[in-house]
Amino acid sequence: xxxxxxxxxxxxxxxxxxxxxxxxxxxxxxxxxxxxxxxxxxxxxxxxxxxxxxxxxxxxxxxxxxxxxxxxxxxxxxxxxxxxxxxxxxxxxxxxxxxxxxxxxxxxxxxxxxxxxxxxxxxxxxxxxxxxxxxxxxxxxxxxxxxxxxxxxxxxxxxxxxxxxxxxxxxxxxxxxxxxxxxxxxxxxxxxxxxxxxxxxxxxxxxxxxxxxxxxxxxxxxxxxxxxxxxxxxxxxxxxxxxxxxxxxxxxxxxxxxxxxxxxxxxxxxxxxxxxxxxxxxxxxxxxx
Ligand SMILES: Nc1ncnc2c1ncn2[C@@H]1O[C@H](COP(=O)(O)OP(=O)(O)O)[C@@H](O)[C@H]1O
Ligand SMILES: [Mg+2]
Numbered sequence: 001x002x003x004x005x006x007x008x009x010x011x012x013x014x015x016x017x018x019x020x021x022x023x024x025x026x027x028x029x030x031x032x033x034x035x036x037x038x039x040x041x042x043x044x045x046x047x048x049x050x051x052x053x054x055x056x057x058x059x060x061x062x063x064x065x066x067x068x069x070x071x072x073x074x075x076x077x078x079x080x081x082x083x084x085x086x087x088x089x090x091x092x093x094x095x096x097x098x099x100x101x102x103x104x105x106x107x108x109x110x111x112x113x114x115x116x117x118x119x120x121x122x123x124x125x126x127x128x129x130x131x132x133x134x135x136x137x138x139x140x141x142x143x144x145x146x147x148x149x150x151x152x153x154x155x156x157x158x159x160x161x162x163x164x165x166x167x168x169x170x171x172x173x174x175x176x177x178x179x180x181x182x183x184x185x186x187x188x189x190x191x192x193x194x195x196x197x198x199x200x201x202x203x204x205x206x207x208x209x210x211x212x213x214x215x216x217x218x219x220x221x222x223x224x225x226x227x228x229x230x231x232x233x234x235x236x237x238x239x240x241x242x243x244x245x246x247x248x249x250x251x252x253x254x255x256x257x258x259x260x261x262x263x264x265x266x267x268x269x270x271x272x273x274x275x276x277x278x279x280x281x282x283x284x285x286x287x288x289x
Pocket of ligand 2: 048
């Protein structure tokens with residue numbers, strides 16, 4: 001039986017958060033490390049991830065660029081986006097799509113994917129805009145009418161673990177998965193168009209990215225099982241206790257800010273810290289001393 005392809009969207013409204021870097025390198029992980037037939041769809045004008053894949057040593061990623069017209073009506077734009085995705089998916093096992101979100105595109109497009117990855121740095125300003133973005137589309141991720149994609153927050157370009165918990169001082173109105181952090185790397189710019197993170201001899205960069213990519217892979221497999229199975233489980237116990245954990249939505253009324261401040265040593269917070277630390281490779285933790 002032919003299994004359905006895994007469709008991953010990497011998106012955010014802001015530029016410069018690492019979408020293209022993650023897209024090109026995640027495609028390389030699925031293609032090279034996992035040996036899957038992988039396609040990359042670059043929806044951006046600048047086509048950064050597409051250029052990366054085309055310029056680097058060819059490893060077999062099939063690359064499509066799709067420019068969405070921003071002067072047409074939302075109906076046409078959605079149609080174009082779906083068409084580009086359908087073409088990209090043909091004969092592939094994994095599709096990674098890189099898209100700077102545009103409001104001419106209907107949120108309905110998100111339903112086309114199994115996983116929606118939203119990269120964000122942990123700075124307060126960027127976290128606020130990520131939060132606004134996620135909360136605006138929460139109705140998609142909570143949908144009971146259609147199978148929703150899984151939402152994954154990806155801390156990217158992280159250089160300070162201390163800021164990590166700032167995510168949990170915010171109030172989200174939908175559940176999400178938190179990916180292991182993709183660390184800030186001095187040499188990230190030099191990799192563009194020449195090397196992939198999963199192939200580099202730079203051990204720090206390679207191992208950090210592999211930890212992230214494996215977590216996404218695991219979540220993708222569990223989502224595909226869910227979709228094929230007769231019944232959907234709300235929470236897959238196989239994933240609990242792994243580096244990728246699901247964090248339940250905190251209700252606005254619970255005022256998580258005060259929760260954390262009042263009980264800095266609360267079990268919840270400790271549990272979260274422990275899980276986050278387990279997501280970080282030991283060689284990176286040791287460097288903090
Ligand atoms: N992990 C990282 N470490 C350091 N710099 C990074 C990292 N990821 C991305 N960058 C840099 O940040 C900038 C924006 O990245 P890019 O992937 O193009 O973001 P976007 O597609 O969201 O605009 C680029 O200069 C890129 O080299
Ligand atoms: Mg980009």
